[in-house]
């Protein structure tokens with residue numbers, strides 16, 4: 001019988017079927033960060049339990065740590081306290097930690113693939129909804145809540161219901177100035193922010209096949225923004241080449257053996273899906289969000305749509321979005337003034353993202369009055385970018401060059417919007433208050449588009465800059 005990757009990986013990790021009908025699923029890799037783990041470790045302590053498989057658990061610091069000055073103790077007392085807790089918990093429970101002095105610290109969804117921890121055919125859990133990112137390597141990866149973090153720490157298992165599977169095919173060729181971010185924002189706009197609820201997404205088609213691993217990571221990262229708790233791309237030669245030589249990937253003959261297993265978990269050609277959605281890559285433009293969820297977006301050359309075309313169930317959200325954002329139906333999104341530009345996050349804080357933004361920033365200047373930040377997704381991304389001189393390109397243009405962390409993606413540290421500032425952002429969420437100010441407004445777009453907006457002081461079509 002032809003099977004999908006979801007079928008194969010689920011079956012390989014199924015311990016048993018629970019009376020509830022859910023599966024007791026073995027978790028191959030548990031990723032931990034400072035924000036969703038303290039209570040889970042505390043619950044473990046109170047129950048007198050140890051971490052069941054510390055060798056399958058890895059921790060990093062990302063959400064709350066400062067990115068401007070990382071000298072300890074941090075000025076931010078809460079950041080310092082949470083860091084102290086994570087360091088102590090990792091020490092007490094024997095969990096490896098990529099601390100700030102490791103050279104390997106970074107956003108959990110950047111370092112997992114980068115260090116070769118994330119591998120095809122794995123089940124991966126982390127107390128963060130963007131764990132879907134890791135599916136780019138052909139893993140079944142999903143975010144979990146704090147009580148489930150405790151469950152995985154204690155048992156290395158989770159009770160999970162197997163989702164349905166939708167294949168999302170994107171065929172054709174992307175135009176210049178169109179990036180993976182534009183593809184995933186278009187998918188979410190077409191299928192809806194709740195369209196993936198109850199589904200996993202298998203991304204396929206010639207556009208995905210040609211994508212680099214970093215582009216696939218951007219796509220899978222935002223699966224959850226379309227309602228799908230997990231999304232994946234079948235492992236192929238791009239995946240294997242990416243993993244070869246990485247710190248935690250198998251080496252030597254073990255690598256070749258692993259490739260045999262990784263290849264075998266890919267969806268069989270004759271497998272069927274619960275649903276198939278198709279998009280034409282040629283028609284995808286650079287995309288910008290205008291609203292308060294990632295599905296409210298338009299092509300940069302288009303006008304913001306009228307709520308009358310929205311599905312009836314979405315109309316109140318559209319009205320709420322117009323009220324909050326201060327934008328009008330029929331208005332061109334291009335030309336919308338910004339106050340802040342943010343390049344970073346687990347969606348778009350990798351080397352290729354910084355390279356694309358630097359291509360735009362090179363020899364240009366950030367517009368007067370714009371606060372512009374570039375925050376590498378990890379220490380290794382920062383090191384590689386600095387080796388290429390990207391930091392100098394950004395600094396000469398007037399961007400701040402920061403240290404690795406989540407930063408203004410969620411504004412949990414000092415990097416926050418002020419008041420009603422508008423931010424062109426390469427992150428993944430434009431929810432009200434997401435970037436640290438309850439009234440701050442977020443326009444999601446690709447890193448190259450953020451760089452173009454920083455230079456123009458307003459939303460602008462990066463294709464015109466790249467000409």
Ligand code: SF4
Pocket residue numbers: 062063107108109128130345346347405406409410427428
């Ligand atoms: S960069 Fe943003 S979305 Fe990604 S892990 Fe950090 S806070 Fe979450």
